[in-house]
Each structure stands twice: as structure tokens, then as C-alpha cells.
Amino acid sequence: MPYPSKIVDRAEIRRWISEGKTYRWMVDTYRSKYHLDVSRTMFSNFRRDQDLPPRQSPSLPQVIPWDVREEHRSRGWDLHLHTASRLLDGLTVKPADRSAFSSWWKSMQRRNLVVDYDPETGYVGVPRRDGIDAGYIREPDHRD
Numbered sequence: 001m002p003y004p005s006k007i008v009d010r011a012e013i014r015r016w017i018s019e020g021k022t023y024r025w026m027v028d029t030y031r032s033k034y035h036l037d038v039s040r041t042m043f044s045n046f047r048r049d050q051d052l053p054p055r056q057s058p059s060l061p062q063v064i065p066w067d068v069r070e071e072h073r074s075r076g077w078d079l080h081l082h083t084a085s086r087l088l089d090g091l092t093v094k095p096a097d098r099s100a101f102s103s104w105w106k107s108m109q110r111r112n113l114v115v116d117y118d119p120e121t122g123y124v125g126v127p128r129r130d131g132i133d134a135g136y137i138r139e140p141d142h143r144d
Contacts, residue, residue, distance in 0.1 A: 006030075006038050010050075013043060017052050024092075057089040065140050066117040077115055077123035080104050084136050105136070114138050 007013065008030075016026055023040035030038050047054070063085040064078070072078060083101040086093050093101075108114070113125035116138035126138050133139050 006036050006042065007046065008034050008036075010046075013046055014050065014052065017043070017047050017055065020055065022055075022091075057085045057091055059088040060085040063088070063136060064117075065137070067119070068117065069119050069122075072117075072119075072122040077104075081115065081136060108136075 013026070016029075021029075023043045026043045027038055027040055030036050060082070063081050068078060079097070080101050083093055083097050084105070087098070087101070108125060111125065112128050114128045114133045114135070114137050115123055116126045117123050129138075
């Protein structure tokens with residue numbers, strides 16, 4: 001797939017992605033360094049087209065410790081858990097995503113549920129175990 005002509009140095013973008021630079025940072029850096037207006041999508045598409053691993057917030061492995069199957073990713077509870085991870089790491093979250101997460105998590109708390117994952121069925125709410133499940137998820141190291 002051809003890359004947009006605005007990409008000046010592919011190795012530089014690969015390095016930025018490996019360093020965990022945000023797409024917003026990359027856009028701002030391109031504007032100041034190369035005097036080019038580009039979008040975050042350009043960097044996201046480059047990452048995907050180069051088959052580079054997705055950017056990940058530091059707390060994500062604690063919030064989503066499972067090997068989530070492709071069909072269960074990027075929707076519903078998976079999105080809510082990604083939002084939880086971003087909030088834990090102090091990263092920016094779109095107001096609509098923050099609102100949706102907040103409503104979902106309040107509902108989970110009212111019902112005293114945490115999230116568990118089964119590769120066959122996907123995400124599911126399960127009863128919180130006092131003294132064990134302290135966060136958003138069923139603690140995997142403490143199976144019943």
C-alpha cells in the first residue's frame with residue numbers, strides 16, 4: 001500500500017512508535033519540524049500498514065490480562081477496559097468515551113460485578129469476590 005507523500009522519514013516514525021510517542025505528539029512534531037499539517041490517522045495507518053504492534057498504555061496488561069480473541073476486541077467491554085487503562089495512566093480520554101465508561105462502570109458497581117473473559121464467549125460480568133477482586137476484573141491468579 002503506498003504511503004502518503006507527507007511521510008518524510010519512515011524510520012523516524014517507527015522509532016517514535018517504539019518509544020511510545022502519542023499520535024498527538026507526532027502531529028505536533030511534524031508541524032514544527034517539517035512544517036507539514038498531518039493527521040493522527042496518518043501515523044495510525046502507518047503503524048498498521050507496517051504491522052507494528054499497537055500502542056499500549058502501561059496499565060493495560062493489568063486491566064486486560066487475557067489473550068483476547070480478535071472477534072472480542074475493539075468494542076463493548078473491551079473498549080471500556082481500554083478506557084479504564086487510559087484513565088489509570090492519566091492519558092487523555094474523549095469525553096464521550098469517558099461518559100460511556102462511567103455509566104458502564106457505575107452499573108457494574110451497583111450489581112457488584114467485575115469483568116472476566118472466556119475466549120469462547122467473550123467478556124462477561126461475574127460477582128466480585130470480597131478481598132480478591134479489587135479492581136475492574138476477576139483476578140486471574142485467584143480462580144475459584
